[in-house]
Amino acid sequence: MIDLITDFLKNVNSLEVNMTNSMFRLILSMVLGMAVGAERKRKGQIAGIRTFTLIAMGSCLAMLLSIYVPQVYLGLKNGDPGRIAAQVITGIGFIGGGAMIHMKGAVRGLTTAAGIWMTAIIGMAVGIGMYFISIGATILILLTLVAFEHYEKKRGVGQVSKVISLTAGGILHDIGDYRKVFADNGIHLSTYYVEYNYEKNLTELNFVVLAHAYSNLLPVLEAIGKVNPTLKLTLSSQLDI
Incomplete structure (x- = not known):
């Protein structure tokens, strides 16, 4: 039993992409995306649990591909393993833009758009193996969304x-x-x-x-x-x- 746990932890923390750490990272990104999406759904936003979950998992998978490609194709010495991940940051802006609504001089959805962008970054961090940082960032996001909301209502901010x-x-x-x-x-x-x-x-x-x-x-x-x-x-x- 101890050997199984040891092998599991070794595979999960391996710098190389394998089946164990790939599935673990996808599942973790799914859970973290669901947590942020649940908070946005609680506020009645169009982008809810499913949207944030898919964004986190997709970003995680993109990061896994960025690691896997140079790992398999060692002959590509001039390849850039960060290129796929970089495109995620650019592409996620389109989804964030779709979450914003301009109505009668007011722009709604800025917080959700920022949450989408941040969730993509968290998914990428999970994909590269930064587990504790990803979990900590998710907790900070939830604290920001919940605690600051009460502060704004109390102080009249917003x-x-x-x-x-x-x-x-x-x-x-x-x-x-x-x-x-x-x-x-x-x-x-x-x-x-x-x-x-x-x-x-x-x-x-x-x-x-x-x-x-x-x-x-x-x-x-x-x-x-x-x-x-x-x-x-x-x-x-x-x-x-």
């Missing part, structure tokens, strides 16, 4: 300004009810602008609020519209004054 503009009937001198709506929905009111139209008996309000770029503000708009008789209600990313 929030953007949104402008809620409305035209209400009557001359409004108190916006306390609007403040309450924002407070009840966890929205920070940064500042506001008021313009009165005494001729038409209307009040125009522009609320500048801080919210996460992809927060659903529709319930907030609905609640605001019920505070006073509202003739017009709009949401935009910038104030036009």
Whole structure:
């Protein structure tokens, strides 16, 4: 039994590519890719467990090929064993670009794209036999994604300004009810602008609020519209004054 374990560890840590270390590295890259993919799937990202797993395994296999080719074809003295691995870094950019979405002036998916790139690097590190570094890097990625998310929410990092503009009937001198709506929905009111139209008996309000770029503000708009008789209600990313 001890001899089997010794032989297994010897094959796994061998610098040459063999069946044992190849399968071990592919399985390890699969597990590490699944770990990162599970976190992204938890956040509702399109690129989830399967995508990250395939990226990690594919990068690992590419690294194995980079080692195996010069190992078998010893006559290729001018060959570059790192060429295949280098192309992985270039090619993974296309997948990362596909994970990003540009919508209404905001770019979504940057973290997922960075995670895809990092997962490819981890797969390559596993493929070359850097097991502990690969596992440590995966743990650091998960800590970054989870811990920093709570920090950003707590400190308000990652929030953007949104402008809620409305035209209400009557001359409004108190916006306390609007403040309450924002407070009840966890929205920070940064500042506001008021313009009165005494001729038409209307009040125009522009609320500048801080919210996460992809927060659903529709319930907030609905609640605001019920505070006073509202003739017009709009949401935009910038104030036009």
